Amino acid sequence: RVLAGPREDLAGRHVVVSAGGTREAIDPVRFIGNRSSGLQGYALARTAVARGAEVTLVAANVTLPDPAGAKVVRVESARQLREAVLTAAEHADAVVMAAAVADFRPVRQSDTKIKKSSAEPDPIHLVKNPDILAELGEVRRARREAYAARDAAGGAAGDVAAAGGREAGDGPGAATQVPGDGPHPRVIVGFAAETDDVLANGRAKLERKGCDLLVVNQVGENLAFGTPDNAAVVLTAEGGSVEISRGPKEDLADVVWDLVAQRLA
Numbered sequence: 318r319v320l321a322g323p324r325e326d327l328a329g330r331h332v333v334v335s336a337g338g339t340r341e342a343i344d345p346v347r348f349i350g351n352r353s354s355g356l357q358g359y360a361l362a363r364t365a366v367a368r369g370a371e372v373t374l375v376a377a378n379v380t381l382p383d384p385a386g387a388k389v390v391r392v393e394s395a396r397q398l399r400e401a402v403l404t405a406a407e408h409a410d411a412v413v414m415a416a417a418v419a420d421f422r423p424v425r426q427s428d429t430k431i432k433k434s435s436a437e438p439d440p441i442h443l444v445k446n447p448d449i450l451a452e453l454g455e456v457r458r459a460r461r462e463a464y465a466a467r468d469a470a471g472g473a474a475g476d477v478a479a480a481g482g483r484e485a486g487d488g489p490g491a492a493t494q495v496p497g498d499g500p501h502p503r504v505i506v507g508f509a510a511e512t513d514d515v516l517a518n519g520r521a522k523l524e525r526k527g528c529d530l531l532v533v534n535q536v537g538e539n540l541a542f543g544t545p546d547n548a549a550v551v552l553t554a555e556g557g558s559v560e561i562s563r564g565p566k567e568d569l570a571d572v573v574w575d576l577v578a579q580r581l582a
């Protein structure tokens with residue numbers, strides 16, 4: 318990459334980044350969690366601020382200092398993260414889901430600390446959490462369809478033209494006329510950590526989730542979790558791929574924003 322001083326190619330854009338890992342409470346003192354440090358998400362937030370974006374950072378259980386210039390929303394569980402991301406995404410141009418979201422949560426959480434007794438412990442029953450990335454993609458698809466249908470019907474042509482091509486936000490008024498109010502960002506980016514069949518799994522995941530870009534990390538060899546370095550392949554919805562060689566998470570973040578900026582241009 319050519320380092321050409323501070324770029325402002327995300328000026329005027331609102332981007333949402335999720336970072337860290339969710340925690341699913343078992344009782345007031347215990348949770349099911351994961352190893353995400355939040356470093357990659359925070360690097361994404363910092364670099365987006367540096368490139369001129371308005372940044373909302375939804376941080377799940379991250380112990381890093383708030384990045385200067387970003388709006389930070391702190392959450393704990395997957396359901397809280399969903400709420401915060403969907404709300405922020407409503408007026409966003411791009412959403413990058415770098416957070417590690419717990420796939421499952423305990424069906425019930427105890428209001429009081431579970432005590433040890435002479436009996437064997439009860440099993441913890443799990444239930445699926447909502448898939449936030451898939452939901453972002455699904456709501457966008459439904460909204461695009463609704464706008465296209467309204468376009469084709471021609472009836473509310475004036476309103477459609479007024480909203481013309483504006484996908485992010487969809488100004489006041491427009492949103493109320495389209496069924497399924499919801500987030501409609503133009504670029505949706507997912508992350509995936511895979512241990513085997515990295516590319517095939519990544520490709521299937523991108524399609525399943527309906528996102529535009531999927532950053533696929535190979536986990537292991539001291540990469541990814543809690544380290545300053547990362548390496549990845551970015552898969553695109555069109556079937557392309559961009560390799561990012563091992564380097565600082567800031568560099569990976571900049572490549573992601575390069576690809577996002579291209580798609581927003």
Ligand code: CTP
Nearest residue numbers: 414416418420446447448449450507508509510
């Ligand atoms: N993700 C999400 N909501 C979930 C789970 C994952 O939004 N409940 C997002 C993550 O933030 C990430 C992407 O989906 O950007 C891929 O996460 P990953 O765990 O790799 O995908 P899963 O569909 O959960 O598949 P797997 O069985 O491999 O865990």
Ligand code: CA
Nearest residue numbers: 417418419420
């Ligand atoms: Ca998962």
